[in-house]
Amino acid sequence: MVSQDQRKAATRRAALAAASALFGAEGYAAVSMDAVCRRADIAKGGLYHHFPTKAALFEAVVAHTAAGVSAEIEARVPQAPPYLGALKSGMALFFQECAVGSARRILVEDGPAVLGPTRWRAIDQASFGGLARLALHAAVEAGEIDRQPVEPLATLLLGAATEAVLACGAAEEYSATAQAHLGALDRLIDGLGARDARGV
Amino acid sequence: MVSQDQRKAATRRAALAAASALFGAEGYAAVSMDAVCRRADIAKGGLYHHFPTKAALFEAVVAHTAAGVSAEIEARVPQAPPYLGALKSGMALFFQECAVGSARRILVEDGPAVLGPTRWRAIDQASFGGLARLALHAAVEAGEIDRQPVEPLATLLLGAATEAVLACGAAEEYSATAQAHLGALDRLIDGLGARDARGV
DNA sequence: CCTTATGTAGACTGACAGTCGGTATAGACT
DNA sequence: AGTCTATACCGACTGTCAGTCTACATAAGG
Numbered sequence: 001m002v003s004q005d006q007r008k009a010a011t012r013r014a015a016l017a018a019a020s021a022l023f024g025a026e027g028y029a030a031v032s033m034d035a036v037c038r039r040a041d042i043a044k045g046g047l048y049h050h051f052p053t054k055a056a057l058f059e060a061v062v063a064h065t066a067a068g069v070s071a072e073i074e075a076r077v078p079q080a081p082p083y084l085g086a087l088k089s090g091m092a093l094f095f096q097e098c099a100v101g102s103a104r105r106i107l108v109e110d111g112p113a114v115l116g117p118t119r120w121r122a123i124d125q126a127s128f129g130g131l132a133r134l135a136l137h138a139a140v141e142a143g144e145i146d147r148q149p150v151e152p153l154a155t156l157l158l159g160a161a162t163e164a165v166l167a168c169g170a171a172e173e174y175s176a177t178a179q180a181h182l183g184a185l186d187r188l189i190d191g192l193g194a195r196d197a198r199g200v
Numbered sequence: 201m202v203s204q205d206q207r208k209a210a211t212r213r214a215a216l217a218a219a220s221a222l223f224g225a226e227g228y229a230a231v232s233m234d235a236v237c238r239r240a241d242i243a244k245g246g247l248y249h250h251f252p253t254k255a256a257l258f259e260a261v262v263a264h265t266a267a268g269v270s271a272e273i274e275a276r277v278p279q280a281p282p283y284l285g286a287l288k289s290g291m292a293l294f295f296q297e298c299a300v301g302s303a304r305r306i307l308v309e310d311g312p313a314v315l316g317p318t319r320w321r322a323i324d325q326a327s328f329g330g331l332a333r334l335a336l337h338a339a340v341e342a343g344e345i346d347r348q349p350v351e352p353l354a355t356l357l358l359g360a361a362t363e364a365v366l367a368c369g370a371a372e373e374y375s376a377t378a379q380a381h382l383g384a385l386d387r388l389i390d391g392l393g394a395r396d397a398r399g400v
Numbered sequence: 401c402c403t404t405a406t407g408t409a410g411a412c413t414g415a416c417a418g419t420c421g422g423t424a425t426a427g428a429c430t
Numbered sequence: 431a432g433t434c435t436a437t438a439c440c441g442a443c444t445g446t447c448a449g450t451c452t453a454c455a456t457a458a459g460g
Binding site for chain 2: 436437438439440441442
Binding site: 202203204207232233234244245248252253254 | 415416417418419420422425426427
């Protein structure tokens with residue numbers, strides 16, 4: 001005897017897992033809802049019972065993936081001074097997580113375009129954006145960088161890192177390209193170092 | 201008597217203009233090829249005679265739009281020292297051009313995702329990417345910034361600017377948000393200033 | 401048990417990208 | 431001139447896909 005809640009949760013999990021694998025491997029446009037049904041061993045009606053549209057299903061996948069990646073980052077990056085250093089390693093980790101496997105496709109390539117700017121930013125802010133903002137805020141408080149609006153800066157840095165992932169994904173020589181971009185990103189962050197500390 | 205070349209060119213222009221308006225207003229996914237045909241007053245066969253797929257039509261629109269924007273930037277930004285200043289005003293101009301109207305939809309939201317990283321980068325490199333790379337190269341030669349790989353840096357800055365456009369597009373208070381992001385972008389670029397000049 | 405709510409199932413519909421056989425016209429070659 | 435060929439253009443047709451609808455199964459409440 002299986003309770004309804006358990007059935008429901010199991011179905012949802014199966015759908016999410018199947019969708020995640022397919023979207024990650026082939027991209028949003030190339031995956032049909034029927035394919036998700038087949039892979040999850042669920043009928044169409046069942047799938048639509050949980051997710052009203054294909055975009056909603058994709059959004060759930062995006063949210064799940066983003067939560068996973070940002071949890072990984074949060075767990076592995078120390079929240080201690082120097083905060084600018086923490087920011088750098090967090091960015092590097094973000095880069096690594098997104099560069100490989102299905103995360104790139106889901107989070108970097110399809111995510112923003114499919115969900116649209118508004119929905120995307122909601123998820124983004126709740127995960128990586130929040131982490132970056134936190135680190136920058138701490139850096140400001142610790143006097144590592146000038147006092148300044150933190151949110152736009154976090155947005156910019158995330159955009160830069162995202163573009164780096166994209167550029168490396170398209171490159172032939174992955175590791176060299178990745179090194180170059182990570183180096184450039186580090187320099188960009190280092191440049192934020194407080195003017196006061198340099199007497200400018 | 202109208203020559204074939206003229207007919208061909210006229211049809212192509214009409215298709216491109218119609219597609220540009222529709223894609224810009226409603227986004228790639230929401231525009232059907234039939235709608236483009238209606239608007240351009242062309243039959244489906246004719247449209248497909250010029251553009252083999254919907255994506256190809258969109259790519260032509262993207263290329264045309266990108267060329268227009270980057271020509272505008274090139275014309276209005278002086279190619280003279282200080283090159284970092286030129287880079288900043290170029291970025292600001294890119295931001296302005298992309299933030300308003302159909303360019304945002306075409307170049308920032310749909311472009312990368314629809315064309316895929318490889319095709320996108322080809323167009324990007326030929327327009328904005330090229331300009332940014334040029335400015336950075338000049339800045340390096342003039343000693344305004346440290347000698348370093350210029351291409352990754354250009355990629356990162358463009359990514360940051362693109363993300364800024366997206367963030368401002370979604371914001372309610374446009375002008376304040378735009379100011380904040382432009383300020384942050386300027387600080388990021390300023391931070392690149394050569395270490396030597398600061399004795400670090 | 402019987403009813404109702406909740407979840408499942410797959411055939412069906414409308415819309416869309418892309419195709420295919422056909423037509424008309426510009427230019428080449430007698 | 432006339433004829434021929436290549437190319438621009440046309441629009442009905444096809445296959446596929448997102449999303450709907452109706453019929454059915456199972457768990458909780460009277």
